[in-house]
Amino acid sequence: MAAIWLGAGVMAALGVVYVVLGGLGRRRREGEADSAEALFAARAREIEEEAKANALTAEQVAALEEELALELLDAQAQTDATASAKRSKPPLRPLLVGAVGVAGLALALYGWWGDPGASRIISFEQTAPDDAQGLATLAQTLAARANRRPDDLNTWLHLAGVLMRLPDYGGAADAFASAHALAGPDPQVDVAWAQARFLADGGVLTPPTRQIVARVLATTPNQPAMLELLAMGALRDGDYDAAARQLVALLRQDVPAARRRLLAETLALARTRQDPQRAFIQAQVDVAADTADARWLMVFARPPGGGPPVAVARLPARETQTVLLDDANVMAGAMPLSAAGEVEVVARLSRTGMAADFSAEAVSGVVEPALRPRVRLRLLGTAEEAPLEPGIAVAVSIATAVAADTPVFVIVRSPSRPRPPIAVRRLLAGDLPARIVLTDADLMMPGRRLSAHDEVELLARASLGGTPLAQAGDLESATTRVAVGGGAGADPVRLRIAHPVR
Numbered sequence: 001m002a003a004i005w006l007g008a009g010v011m012a013a014l015g016v017v018y019v020v021l022g023g024l025g026r027r028r029r030e031g032e033a034d035s036a037e038a039l040f041a042a043r044a045r046e047i048e049e050e051a052k053a054n055a056l057t058a059e060q061v062a063a064l065e066e067e068l069a070l071e072l073l074d075a076q077a078q079t080d081a082t083a084s085a086k087r088s089k090p091p092l093r094p095l096l097v098g099a100v101g102v103a104g105l106a107l108a109l110y111g112w113w114g115d116p117g118a119s120r121i122i123s124f125e126q127t128a129p130d131d132a133q134g135l136a137t138l139a140q141t142l143a144a145r146a147n148r149r150p151d152d153l154n155t156w157l158h159l160a161g162v163l164m165r166l167p168d169y170g171g172a173a174d175a176f177a178s179a180h181a182l183a184g185p186d187p188q189v190d191v192a193w194a195q196a197r198f199l200a201d202g203g204v205l206t207p208p209t210r211q212i213v214a215r216v217l218a219t220t221p222n223q224p225a226m227l228e229l230l231a232m233g234a235l236r237d238g239d240y241d242a243a244a245r246q247l248v249a250l251l252r253q254d255v256p257a258a259r260r261r262l263l264a265e266t267l268a269l270a271r272t273r274q275d276p277q278r279a280f281i282q283a284q285v286d287v288a289a290d291t292a293d294a295r296w297l298m299v300f301a302r303p304p305g306g307g308p309p310v311a312v313a314r315l316p317a318r319e320t321q322t323v324l325l326d327d328a329n330v331m332a333g334a335m336p337l338s339a340a341g342e343v344e345v346v347a348r349l350s351r352t353g354m355a356a357d358f359s360a361e362a363v364s365g366v367v368e369p370a371l372r373p374r375v376r377l378r379l380l381g382t383a384e385e386a387p388l389e390p391g392i393a394v395a396v397s398i399a400t401a402v403a404a405d406t407p408v409f410v411i412v413r414s415p416s417r418p419r420p421p422i423a424v425r426r427l428l429a430g431d432l433p434a435r436i437v438l439t440d441a442d443l444m445m446p447g448r449r450l451s452a453h454d455e456v457e458l459l460a461r462a463s464l465g466g467t468p469l470a471q472a473g474d475l476e477s478a479t480t481r482v483a484v485g486g487g488a489g490a491d492p493v494r495l496r497i498a499h500p501v502r
Contacts, residue, residue, distance in 0.1 A: 135166050146178070153182045160192065169200035190216050191225050198229050205233030221332075224250060231266070240273040244328035252314040254353070260316075271324065279338035279369035280326035281311075285347045285362075286378045287319050294349035294359045299323040299377075301343040304366045305491065311337045317349055326369075342366045344435070347377040365395025365435025365492055373397075373433045391439035391450070392484060395492035396460050397432055400475060404430030406462050410495070412438055412450060413457045415481060423450050429462055435492055453484050460495040474501040 142159040149155055160175035176193035183189055194212040198205060205213075210233075213226045220226075231246035247267040255263065283299055297317040300309040311329035315321070325345070327336045337343075344366050348358035362377035394410055406429040412422045423442035427434060440450050450456070461476035470476070477495040 132166065135162055138162050139166065139168070139171075146175075150178075151182065153179055156182065157189070160196070164192075164196060167199070169196050172196040173200045185215060187216055187219060187223075191223065194229060195225060198232075203232060203236060205229060205236070222249060222253060224253060224255070228263075235266070235270060238273075240270045241328065243270045244274065244326075245330075248313070248328045252312070274326075278326060279336075280324055280372055281337075281343075281345055281367060281369050282372070282374045283323045283325065283345050283347065283364070284374070284376045285321055285323060286376070287317055287349065288378060288380050294351050296350040296353040297321070297323075298348045298350050298353070298358070299325065299345065300329075301325050301337060301340070301345050301369070303340075304342055304344050308334070310334050310340045310343060314353055337369050340369060342368055345375050345377065347379055349379055363435065365397070365433050366494065367397065367433040371397075371433070374431060375434055376431065391437045392456070392458065392482060393435065393437050393492040394458065394460075395433065395435045395494045396427065396477075397494075397496050398429060398462060398475070399496055399498035402429045402462055402464065402475070404428060406464060407466055407468075408432065408460060408462050408497070409468055410436065410438065410460045411458070412442070413459075414453060415455065415457055420444055422453065422456060424468070432497075450484060455481060455483050457481050458493055458495060460497050461501070462497050470501050472501055475499065476501055 139159060139162045142155055142162060146152065146155045146159055156175050156179040160172045160179065163169075163172035163175060173193065173196040176189060176196055179189050180186070180193060190212050194209055194216065197209040197212070201209065209229075213229055216223050216226050227246045227250045231243045231250065234240070234243035234246065244267060247263055247270060250263055251260065251267065281301060285297060285299060287297065295317055297315055298312065299315075300312040302309050309331055311325045311327075311334075312331055313323045313325060313329055315323070325337060327338055330336055345364040347362045349360040350358045360379040362379050364375040364377060367373040367375060392412065396408065396410060398408070408427040408429055408431075410425040410427065412424070413419070414422055421444050423438050423440075424444055425436055425438055425442050427436070438450065443450060457479050458481075459477050459479045461470060461474055463471070464474050465471045475497050476499055477497050478499065480493055480495065482493050
């Protein structure tokens with residue numbers, strides 16, 4: 001502010017000098033003009049007196065007055081030419097005074113805003129010292145400048161960056177705090193500030209740091225650095241459910257491969273510490289389709305038959321991988337997966353990572369997350385290439401917990417000739433609930449094609465004795481009569497194994 005008043009004073013003084021000098025010049029020129037006119041008036045009176053004394057005629061008087069007028073015109077012309085010549089030359093004194101004033105103003109302003117040490121700071125930054133001594137010297141220079149220029153935002157930001165490299169996380173956090181005080185809430189400053197505070201506090205997410213993180217996530221909900229801080233803080237606090245939520249949200253993003261591996265390993269560790277009795281779905285996905293243009297695998301749970309996803313996993317596509325869906329995968333605003341009741345699991349290959357943009361899809365049968373089911377899905381190719389041969393879509397579940405290696409048989413019989421069965425699919429109780437499609441590939445006897453029947457009977461049996469033949473104590477579903485057709489695209493027939501065989 002003092003520099004502004006100083007500059008205004010110098011400019012005002014220059015203005016006064018210019019006005020005074022200009023006024024003096026005008027008065028001098030006006031004085032010369034007044035003298036010429038007075039001389040003409042005196043000479044005219046002399047001609048009049050001379051005419052009376054010498055009895056001059058009117059013609060002689062007119063000739064003398066004309067001669068006087070011409071002389072006056074010549075005199076005025078000479079005066080104007082002289083003045084014009086003077087005006088064409090720059091007035092040396094005002095220019096000299098103005099130059100001195102501007103130089104004084106420039107020096108005053110530089111003395112207030114400038115920094116003679118700036119060239120040294122620039123030289124340090126251009127060489128980018130990596131050694132501790134060079135960084136410490138640069139930090140001292142920047143700190144001195146910050147003390148002289150406490151309102152210089154860039155100085156505080158540069159100082160914070162150098163202190164992070166030293167590393168002096170506490171000093172960096174203080175420098176970022178000063179930058180925040182000058183710039184106000186700025187996402188980039190806040191992200192760096194939160195990271196510095198987290199490191200300065202020994203990896204503890206303190207309440208002040210949480211406030212910074214919350215401010216960033218309010219404008220950028222999936223900011224990776226802030227999600228990672230929340231995950232690390234939750235792991236340190238032993239809140240493995242919260243850590244899993246943040247890590248899943250991170251892994252939905254396009255994370256570099258090396259970073260993704262580390263985050264995935266951390267997520268696996270967090271899940272080993274979660275409650276093993278919590279609700280979840282374990283989906284094994286086999287990808288036989290070309291993934292050249294479909295680099296993302298989307299696996300999500302949704303209400304049976306369609307609807308908004310409840311829980312979503314998004315990860316790079318590979319040939320075979322197991323995906324775990326639980327409450328950590330829940331979409332924002334959706335109910336917890338553990339409260340969703342029955343759902344079906346969908347796997348899709350996507351080029352963009354958006355669930356609606358997919359080239360291949362597989363859908364499971366209806367499952368209940370509370371039963372911690374395992375499902376297996378196979379992606380064969382594009383939706384147009386999926387097999388469309390006639391068949392029966394079946395969703396199989398079991399109401400009673402049995403050993404995972406207990407054989408489960410899904411049986412298709414002719415209503416008029418129940419034995420032998422037309423087709424059979426063997427599963428394991430550990431695979432349930434599951435969705436399958438029975439086709440001619442599941443035939444028991446040659447020449448008895450499933451596709452040749454209009455209607456068949458279905459049942460599912462868990463063989464506790466391990467044999468295909470029903471025995472007392474086995475568990476089976478009710479027998480259901482269904483029409484043949486539709487295949488993979490049809491609504492599944494639901495078989496629930498719940499009744500003991502007598």
